[in-house]
Amino acid sequence: PVEITMNPGPLISGVVLDREGNPVARARLEIAKAWNTPDSHQCEPDGKFSFRVSEEKAFTLLVRCLGFAELVVEVPEGGGDLGTLTLEESVRLIGVVYDPDGEPLSGARVTASRNDPTRNQRGSTRRSTSTFTDSEGAFSLEADDPYAAYQISASYPLLLPSDDVELTLAGESVQDLAIRLRWGASVFGMVSGPSGEGIEGASVELRSRENRRGGRRGTSRSSGTGEYQIGGLLAGKYQVRVSAPRHASMVIPEITLGEDEARRLDLRLGPERRLVGIVIDEQRVAIDRARVSVSEKQASRRSGTSDPTGAFSIDRLGPGELTVTVEAEGFLRYRESNLFASDGSLEIVLRQAYSITGLILDQGTGDPIHRARVQLGSGDGSRSARRTRNSWARTDAEGIFLIEGLDVGEYQLTITADGYVPFTWTDVRLPARPSEEEIVVALRAGGRVRGTVYDPVGRGLSGARVRAFRLPDDPNAEAATRRRRSEVQGRTTEDGAFSLSGLLEGRFELVFSHEDHLERVEEVTISLDQPEPLVTVTLERGAKIEGRVYGPGGSLQESGTVVLAGRLSRRARVRKGGAYRFTGLPAGTYTVRFQAGRTSSAPEGLIEILLPAAGSRTIDLQAP
Numbered sequence: 001p002v003e004i005t006m007n008p009g010p011l012i013s014g015v016v017l018d019r020e021g022n023p024v025a026r027a028r029l030e031i032a033k034a035w036n037t038p039d040s041h042q043c044e045p046d047g048k049f050s051f052r053v054s055e056e057k058a059f060t061l062l063v064r065c066l067g068f069a070e071l072v073v074e075v076p077e078g079g080g081d082l083g084t085l086t087l088e089e090s091v092r093l094i095g096v097v098y099d100p101d102g103e104p105l106s107g108a109r110v111t112a113s114r115n116d117p118t119r120n121q122r123g124s125t126r127r128s129t130s131t132f133t134d135s136e137g138a139f140s141l142e143a144d145d146p147y148a149a150y151q152i153s154a155s156y157p158l159l160l161p162s163d164d165v166e167l168t169l170a171g172e173s174v175q176d177l178a179i180r181l182r183w184g185a186s187v188f189g190m191v192s193g194p195s196g197e198g199i200e201g202a203s204v205e206l207r208s209r210e211n212r213r214g215g216r217r218g219t220s221r222s223s224g225t226g227e228y229q230i231g232g233l234l235a236g237k238y239q240v241r242v243s244a245p246r247h248a249s250m251v252i253p254e255i256t257l258g259e260d261e262a263r264r265l266d267l268r269l270g271p272e273r274r275l276v277g278i279v280i281d282e283q284r285v286a287i288d289r290a291r292v293s294v295s296e297k298q299a300s301r302r303s304g305t306s307d308p309t310g311a312f313s314i315d316r317l318g319p320g321e322l323t324v325t326v327e328a329e330g331f332l333r334y335r336e337s338n339l340f341a342s343d344g345s346l347e348i349v350l351r352q353a354y355s356i357t358g359l360i361l362d363q364g365t366g367d368p369i370h371r372a373r374v375q376l377g378s379g380d381g382s383r384s385a386r387r388t389r390n391s392w393a394r395t396d397a398e399g400i401f402l403i404e405g406l407d408v409g410e411y412q413l414t415i416t417a418d419g420y421v422p423f424t425w426t427d428v429r430l431p432a433r434p435s436e437e438e439i440v441v442a443l444r445a446g447g448r449v450r451g452t453v454y455d456p457v458g459r460g461l462s463g464a465r466v467r468a469f470r471l472p473d474d475p476n477a478e479a480a481t482r483r484r485r486s487e488v489q490g491r492t493t494e495d496g497a498f499s500l501s502g503l504l505e506g507r508f509e510l511v512f513s514h515e516d517h518l519e520r521v522e523e524v525t526i527s528l529d530q531p532e533p534l535v536t537v538t539l540e541r542g543a544k545i546e547g548r549v550y551g552p553g554g555s556l557q558e559s560g561t562v563v564l565a566g567r568l569s570r571r572a573r574v575r576k577g578g579a580y581r582f583t584g585l586p587a588g589t590y591t592v593r594f595q596a597g598r599t600s601s602a603p604e605g606l607i608e609i610l611l612p613a614a615g616s617r618t619i620d621l622q623a624p
Contacts, residue, residue, distance in 0.1 A: 010079030013050040016043050016063060017086055023047025024087055027065040053079060063087065070144040091169055093141040095177025097133045097154045097162075104137025105181065108156045112141045114148045146171045152179065158231030160184025185257035186231035187240075189266040191222045193247060198226020199269065202244035206230055209237040209254060235259040240267075248272050248318035249302070273317045275339075277346030278310045279326055286310030287350060290328035296320050317341045326350065332407055354430040355404040358439030360395050360415060368399025369443060372417035376403055378410070406430055413439070419501040421446040446502040447526035451535035453496045453512055460496025461539060464514040465489065468500050471507040471523070510535060516583045518542045542584035543611045547619040549578045549594050557594075557623045566590030566611075580621075587613040594621045 016027045023046045031039040031053060041051045053059070061082075063071040068087040075082065097108040113128035133139045133154075143150060149168040155161040160182040167174060191202040202222040218230035222244075240252035247269040257263060279290040290306040294314045306312040322341065326334040331350035339346070360372040372395045393401045413425040420443040428439070453464045467489040487508070488500045505526050513519045517539035524533045545564065549557040556578030564570045567588040572580045574594075591606045605624065609617055 009052045009054045011050065011052050012061070012075065012079045012082065014048070014082035015084055016047045016049065016065075017084055018068070019086060019088065024065050024068065027063055027068075027087070030062045030064065032060040032062055064144065067142070068144075069146045088146060090142045090144055091146045091171065091173040093139075093143055093150065093152060093177060094173065094175040095139060095152075095179060096137045097139065097156075098137065098178065098180045099156075100159070100181060100183045102180070104133075105156060106133055106135045106137055108133045108137070108139075108154045108181070110139045110141060110152065110154045110179070112143065112150050112152045114145065114150050143169060145169070152177065154179045154181060156181055156232075158186070158229065160232045160234070183260045183262075184231060185233040185235055185259065185261045185263070186229065187218075187233070187238075187255075187257070187263050187265050188227070188229040189264050190226045191228060191242060191244065191267045191269065192226055193269060194271055196268075198222070198224070199244045199247065200224045200226065202226070202228070202242060202247075202267075202269070204228045204230065204267065205241045206233065206238040207241065208234070209239055233257060235261070240265070242267050242269060243316060244269055245316075246272055247316065249296075249316045250318075251296075270318060272315055273319060273341035275314045275317055275322065275324070275341045275346070277312055277348055279306045279312065279328070279348045279350060280310050281331065281350055282352065287328050287331070290326055290331075290350070292348075293325045293327075295323045295325075324348070332405065351407070353404065354406045354408065354432075355402060356406065356411070356413070356428060356430070356432075356439065357400065357402045358413075358441060360399045360401065360417070361440065361442045362420075363442040363444045366442075368397070369395060369417050369420070370397050370399065371395060372399070372401070372415055372420075372443070374401045374403065375414040375416070376406075377412045377414065413441075415441055415443065417443055417502070419445060419448070421502060421504055446504060447531045448499060448501040449503065449508070449510065449524055449526070449533055449535060450497070450499040451537070453492050453498065453514075454536070454538045455517070456538065456541055458538075460492070460494070461514060461517070462492060462494045462496065464492040464496070464498070464512060464517075464539065466492065466498045466500060467511045467513075468503060469509040469511065470504075471509055473506070512537050512539060514539055514584065516541060516544075518584060518586055541614045543587060543614055544581070544583045544616045545585065545590065545592065545609065545611065545619060546579070546581040546616075547621060549574050549580060549621045549623055551623045560597075560623065561595045562621065563593050563595050564590055565592075585611060587611055587615070592619055592621065594623050596623060 016024045018024055025043060025045045025047060027043040029041045029049060041049060043049045058077045059075050061073040061075050063073060063085055065087060067090055069090045071085060071087055073082060073085060093112055097105045097110060099105040109130060109132055111128055111130045129141055131139050131141055146169050151164040151166050153162050153164050162179050162181050165179060187206060191199045193199050199222055204220045206218045208216050216234055218233055220228040220230045222228040235258055237254050237256050239254060243249040250269055275294055279287045281287055286309050287306060288308045292306060292312045292314060293301060293303040295301045296318055297320055302314050302316060304312050304314050322339045323337045324339055326348050328350055330353055332353045334348055334350055360369045362369055374393050376391045393403045395401045408430055411428040413428060416422045423441055423443055425439060425441060449468060453461045455461045468487050470487050488502060490498055490500055492498045503526050507525050510522045510524060520537055520539055522535055522537060524535060551557045557574055558576055558578060560574045562572045562574060562580040564582050567586050570582055572582055574580050588611060590609045590611055593605045607619055609619060611617060
């Protein structure tokens, strides 16, 4: 048996009173915790409280009660008697909400919010309270912090929410607040069928195209006569989607609404068409629960699932061209275009999908390698595998990988892992022969280059880029063919250290670079006798050219490119405020020019600069 002894946590006690010394019954005491629901306790009718907490360190205690301002108490380590905690009466935010015509608006929602640094569960630091206006448009909100800054807003169906009213309280209630809503843009009209009759219950949705993630949207259901209305919209571009039972869906790609514009948009839906069919495998066995998706050019996507007999039916389709996609576990994804709902019943045959699995080990120890990357390529050596979206995988903690959803054919696998020499397994065939069902690969640990990069005063240089380029075996190879794509690259740590691993034996060119320093090149050789060469380099500070670009009339240019030519050729974008900057330049003669678009500026726009070593020049440019 296991015996566990638990020590009680610190005891917290005290009493909660109002300013007149009366006990505040049922006041709530919360222990503020990050990323957690706060521990909550309640006062007795006489205002006293006493409870133990799990916190052994200092913590924040929040005291809250309706009608009183929130009290924040910092409790020292070990807890104890907090004595008398006095609550101040809360202040109120009082006002009226008006409609766009200036009339009091009943039933509007009013919200007051403030920043609350103690309320950080789930990352939220906002605290808000809401109410609704009465029959005369009036509202009254309790502010739990009488000295905080608040943002107050109002909203109402079919109207545009108000702008925030910002105010900072000074310990007193605020009255005579006036909040006025705007009409906003609106869309209204009738949804009708092929013969012009109104359609009841049709869904009409407007989606903002200005900002797909954060843009506004509006929805409505048509009435018994087919009428609909969507209001409270910001000016901008919207996509319109309409659907109704027994009718074809409709999509209007884009409409543009002006500020406070009221747009009538009548929508006529055609009769629905159904796409029916059956999903089977190559042995003509029905496939249950296959996912069938149908998309139209001018309508939203419709989807369904096959039943145990393999049959499916997709409704609300129009007369246009369809694209059908079918997916089922264990089968290749099927996709076909140029189909029509009027083509009759479809027979969709799904082909069996295959998988490749294997084990990646350390050649020296036999231990599994975790998170090795296995990249799948086609048998002809091209990078992508045929007919699959699952072209790579990583090994799990046991060194096992699995790539599924593959077609019949020949493949090759390229296996890489940090600190190991890459390996390519060719002639992988699907379907595999019984002896080839699992692939086992032992990776050989590669050589490593490590060292430190210093700045001119001997301090470790953080964030320097280090790249290793494999050199040809022939030392006399032309320089133009020497440097190719880097084998390995990395960046230095805060103290300037770096380590590049997984390198084969041979000669490598190491290129060291940093934004403010001159590039430096070193050559190293990795061999069985010296598998981990040590390299120490110092990067000298480079020169700098910076300035601003001015447009016509002296205004600052905020777009375009500045082109640098000389010992180095570089390009820099013009940033906000017209600024541009080149750093890490060797001494020499350069020219700079502004380029507005893809075409070069006139030759007379060139400015020639003689730049000394580690020097700095400020050159302002004029856009044509």
